[in-house]
Amino acid sequence: MSNRKLPLSFYRRQDVVSIAQELVGKVLCTRIGSASLTSGIITETEAYCGRGDQACHANNGTRTDRTETMYQAGGIAYIYLCYGIHHLFNVVTNAKNKADAVLIRAIQPLDGKKEMLQRRNKENINPALTAGPGRLTQALGITTGFDGTPLIANSIWIEDRQIDFGSSLVANKRVGVDYAGKDAKLPWRFYPQESKWVSQK
């Protein structure tokens, strides 16, 4: 039960790309206020590194009110508003003042499917429910109000339920970061090749 929750030591390692790879297959869980537990298998992640990665908001020591969360020690949530509409969920990694993070781009629903359908105002369970960075946050009830929340507390956390995609896990270019020059080509996006629960390019 509680021993399945990933410990802070998982997040505070230095290699954000390895962490992004290992997060695929883990289970992202939320219990928001009095709502029921909602969770899903992480099926798509992207790594962002604060030093030398032009696609990262906090690259090259850039500090703003928004990115300050990424400079904290690993093991907390970095949630920001994208295009003024979508709440995007990231896992902060590495030590304090090392602005690394992993963007969660898609999940496969597990617990609380009814709750997720309500939040998304949908009738049927299909990839459009939770495959996409803006979609999964809405399904899980994650908003920018949870920015900086520790992932070892009881609102948002990640569990290891021994799910392994094995060799079907592939690396590819990240999505929507064409502006990042040569860094746009880095193979820092991870997902199981055969999974339907992955965002469309």
Place this chain on the structure above:
DNA sequence: CATTTGATGTTCT
């Protein structure tokens, strides 16, 4: 089917 467009907060110019 494919392509375009509207929504719209934060950050940078």
Place this chain on the structure above:
DNA sequence: GAACATCAAATGC
């Protein structure tokens, strides 16, 4: 003002 780690609905074949 413009651009942005996006989505859904409208429009055009």
